[in-house]
Amino acid sequence: MSVNPLFEKKDENETAEAVRKFKSAHEKDLETITQVLVKITSRSLDDIEPYLDKMLERLIRLEQEATTTEDHSSSFHRKEPFDSRQWQADMNILVQRVKLPVLPEEAFTRESIYGEHD
Structure with a gap:
């Protein structure tokens, strides 16, 4: 099955690197989110972290795909300068x-x- 080139997923290494950078940049916020999830779900930190990691990976992939789509479609939707x-x-x-x-x-x-x- 062929994939539309506009929606090709970024390289797995690139996504993993983006997740790592995001986690590093937002370490305190993610810690707070994790603590809240532990509290409201009554689950352990070890239970929640894999889900949070998957969610971050999905969100970053969506962002990457949106950026890729914008890159490809921007040539079709150029706004004319005000004359x-x-x-x-x-x-x-x-x-x-x-x-x-x-x-x-x-x-x-x-x-x-x-x-x-x-």
Whole structure:
């Protein structure tokens, strides 16, 4: 089964390294979370840590996949820079109340849009 390249998982080593860095950067917060989980679930630290590790790994993979998707799709969704001259020209047309043509109702019929298409 082939995997869409946009959603390919990052290398396992890369994910493991990202988890290690995340745990190192948030050591105190993770310790607090673990303590709370021990308290509210009445489970031991050894029971909770594997679940917490798996959850962190999944969250980091989701983030990596989202980043990969953004990297691939960013070329399709480039926002055009604001053009103040074009905006001013558009506003001048509105201010001058240029008589814009009014289209007849026939212009909005299915036949006029699609023609005699089967």
